[in-house]
Amino acid sequence: MDGVVAGAAAVSSISLCWLIFSVLTDGIGWFGFWLVAYVAFLAIYFVATLDRLGRLAAVDRLVTVVAWSAMIIVLVPLVLLVFYVLVKGLPALSLGFFTHTQRGIVPSDPATAGGGLHAIVGTLEQVGIALVISLPLGAMAAIFLNETRSRLRRPVRIFVDAMSGMPSVVSGLFIYATLIIPLAKDNSLFGYDGFMASLALSVTMMPTICRAIEVVLRLVPAGLREAGLALGSSRAKVVWSVVLPTASSGVATAAILGIAREAGETAPLLFTAFGYNFMNANPFSGPQESLPLFIYRFIREPLASSIARGFAGALVLMILILLLFAVARIVGRDRTKARSRRRWIPARPPRRAGTAQPPDGLALPAQEAQ
Amino acid sequence: MTETYIAPAGGEPLDGHDPVTAQVPTVPEAARPAKEPPHLIGGPPPGAATLEAKDACAWFGDHLVLEGVDLVMPAGEVTSLIGPSGCGKSTFLRLLNRMHELVPGAAMDGEILLDGDDIYGAAMRPQQIRARIGMVFQKPNPFPAMSIKDNVLAGLKLSRIKCTDKDGLVEQSLMRASLWKEVRDRLDQPGGGLSGGQQQRLCIARSLAVAPNVLLMDEPCSALDPTSTRRVEETIAELRGEVTIVIVTHNMQQANRVSDYCAFFLAEENEPGYVVEQGATTKMFGDPDDPRTLDYVEGRFG
Numbered sequence: 194m195d196g197v198v199a200g201a202a203a204v205s206s207i208s209l210c211w212l213i214f215s216v217l218t219d220g221i222g223w224f225g226f227w228l229v230a231y232v233a234f235l236a237i238y239f240v241a242t243l244d245r246l247g248r249l250a251a252v253d254r255l256v257t258v259v260a261w262s263a264m265i266i267v268l269v270p271l272v273l274l275v276f277y278v279l280v281k282g283l284p285a286l287s288l289g290f291f292t293h294t295q296r297g298i299v300p301s302d303p304a305t306a307g308g309g310l311h312a313i314v315g316t317l318e319q320v321g322i323a324l325v326i327s328l329p330l331g332a333m334a335a336i337f338l339n340e341t342r343s344r345l346r347r348p349v350r351i352f353v354d355a356m357s358g359m360p361s362v363v364s365g366l367f368i369y370a371t372l373i374i375p376l377a378k379d380n381s382l383f384g385y386d387g388f389m390a391s392l393a394l395s396v397t398m399m400p401t402i403c404r405a406i407e408v409v410l411r412l413v414p415a416g417l418r419e420a421g422l423a424l425g426s427s428r429a430k431v432v433w434s435v436v437l438p439t440a441s442s443g444v445a446t447a448a449i450l451g452i453a454r455e456a457g458e459t460a461p462l463l464f465t466a467f468g469y470n471f472m473n474a475n476p477f478s479g480p481q482e483s484l485p486l487f488i489y490r491f492i493r494e495p496l497a498s499s500i501a502r503g504f505a506g507a508l509v510l511m512i513l514i515l516l517l518f519a520v521a522r523i524v525g526r527d528r529t530k531a532r533s534r535r536r537w538i539p540a541r542p543p544r545r546a547g548t549a550q551p552p553d554g555l556a557l558p559a560q561e562a563q
Numbered sequence: 564m565t566e567t568y569i570a571p572a573g574g575e576p577l578d579g580h581d582p583v584t585a586q587v588p589t590v591p592e593a594a595r596p597a598k599e600p601p602h603l604i605g606g607p608p609p610g611a612a613t614l615e616a617k618d619a620c621a622w623f624g625d626h627l628v629l630e631g632v633d634l635v636m637p638a639g640e641v642t643s644l645i646g647p648s649g650c651g652k653s654t655f656l657r658l659l660n661r662m663h664e665l666v667p668g669a670a671m672d673g674e675i676l677l678d679g680d681d682i683y684g685a686a687m688r689p690q691q692i693r694a695r696i697g698m699v700f701q702k703p704n705p706f707p708a709m710s711i712k713d714n715v716l717a718g719l720k721l722s723r724i725k726c727t728d729k730d731g732l733v734e735q736s737l738m739r740a741s742l743w744k745e746v747r748d749r750l751d752q753p754g755g756g757l758s759g760g761q762q763q764r765l766c767i768a769r770s771l772a773v774a775p776n777v778l779l780m781d782e783p784c785s786a787l788d789p790t791s792t793r794r795v796e797e798t799i800a801e802l803r804g805e806v807t808i809v810i811v812t813h814n815m816q817q818a819n820r821v822s823d824y825c826a827f828f829l830a831e832e833n834e835p836g837y838v839v840e841q842g843a844t845t846k847m848f849g850d851p852d853d854p855r856t857l858d859y860v861e862g863r864f865g
Contacts, residue, residue, distance in 0.1 A: 416704040425694025426721030434721055438708035
């Protein structure tokens with residue numbers, strides 16, 4: 194019945210707006226039309242429900258509709274974005290994308306020729322090394338912030354917050370200015386290569402991971418720490434043997450979310466990995482490609498085939514990140530809760546004779562269905 | 564210092580007291596194969612120890628919450644601390660194994676003597692003290708990431724104590740906490756899957772595994788149902804003589820049932836807590852000297 198009323202309210206509000214803006218006046222543009230129609234819909238729906246079910250139900254329906262609309266408004270750009278990349282990228286994506294590089298590809302080749310294997314390898318290596326660097330450091334910083342009573346916690350926390358708000362291009366510039374410019378001419382490790390990109394990525398990854406792990410550590414009940422200390426343990430041992438194992442799934446989730454975020458970073462790579470059209474599996478020497486750089490370069494080319502190639506790269510990057518998020522959800526799932534949530538009701542024996550029944554006159558009368 | 568009660572050496576149970584031990588079903592010794600008991604290396608010295616507080620005071624920041632407590636908790640006996648909420652019983656208990664100092668801004672004065680040595684002495688490490696003086700908390704807190712067995716052995720791992728026979732120690736500790744029969748088939752399952760009462764007994768087993776000289780219990784039964792409470796009380800009765808027990812409780816009947824000695828704490832509004840009266844439980848509950856004690860144990864206030 195609610196659905197019918199809502200549908201009728203929608204139809205009448207759109208009809209009303211059509212009458213006002215298309216017949217009686219010169220109109221106020223499509224955005225204004227829908228905005229007024231939405232407000233009119235809310236008003237009509239509210240009044241109709243008020244008349245039918247009373248004030249409490251009317252307010253409930255109104256708030257429900259507003260909450261749903263807010264959800265849809267937030268979801269629309271996301272869905273559009275995903276579909277746009279899907280529509281643009283899917284035609285250019287072939288299995289060859291995962292097995293070939295851009296070697297021997299000339300601009301006149303179709304978009305499906307060649308591939309982005311070199312970019313996938315580069316992204317995995319750079320983000321992997323960045324994780325190896327920033328997970329221990331981020332976790333230690335989180336432990337410092339949450340498990341110690343140092344006076345330095347406040348400045349460190351401000352510092353971590355500031356770092357996580359830093360534009361990511363700055364981290365690339367930082368590595369470029371402090372390592373690549375002064376050291377590259379003497380040592381090829383400090384030239385444009387994947388390792389420099391990993392360092393730049395770690396600068397942005399570390400605060401992300403630190404904050405995520407800190408939140409998880411804060412969720413570990415204080416009683417467990419007290420129990421550990423009361424058994425004669427040192428604080429460090431309690432953190433290592435009690436707090437971290439208790440928070441392990443949360444820490445894993447934090448790490449994977451950190452990876453997923455860094456895998457899409459482009460700016461830190463511009464002056465560090467530099468980009469390279471062919472395979473370079475060695476992250477410690479020579480320019481290296483990555484998926485964001487692959488997209489960034491091809492999307493700006495004038496040729497339609499290159500642009501399509503860029504979209505294929507974007508699609509692959511999105512799939513990669515989606516997979517990582519899925520892994521994060523599976524790893525972060527609370528296993529004890531999942532097990533106890535009952536999805537089916539097992540066969541039960543017939544009700545035992547003589548189970549207590551409410552005495553006569555106490556049971557509620559059966560309610561009439563609305 | 565005239566208030567200080569000194570227990571007779573050896574700690575004889577008092578006559579007409581202790582109705583619980585008589586009912587405790589004893590584990591048939593013949594059912595178990597005779598085995599070398601598990602031996603701990605690097606743990607506390609064996610046996611129960613006497614704990615004595617001398618003029619103990621405690622602060623949270625500038626706020627004095629406990630003033631001048633003189634109390635002896637004799638070796639191998641059960642001492643109960645009773646009194647209304649907010650009178651410093653739990654704070655006093657936490658003074659006894661140096662958990663008080665973990666609270667930011669907390670301070671203390673006076674001496675806590677463990678078999679004559681001040682646990683706040685310069686040469687004492689809090690970790691050693693806490694290994695010798697175990698603690699069971701109000702809310703059962705088994706480690707959720709560990710199995711039942713690992714929970715029992717957690718103390719060894721955390722305070723780096725070695726053991727010759729870990730399986731035997733698990734059995735012995737769970738047996739002493741009267742939990743063995745209920746969990747012996749699922750030692751590898753997580754400790755969080757047990758019922759509240761079983762979790763609390765698991766926590767007791769975990770504290771007993773490191774063979775402490777003293778066991779502090781902070782309202783161990785306040786979150787438990789009557790059946791689990793009875794099991795915990797039986798456990799306390801079985802531990803009498805092996806380990807000194809200090810128990811904080813709001814349940815007057817429980818204090819009467821389980822303890823040999825009793826101390827009554829009281830605090831006036833915005834005043835620090837202090838011990839009104841202490842002595843043998845039978846006297847405290849039967850014929851106390853102070854009228855306030857009588858009012859409290861008979862439930863007229865608090």
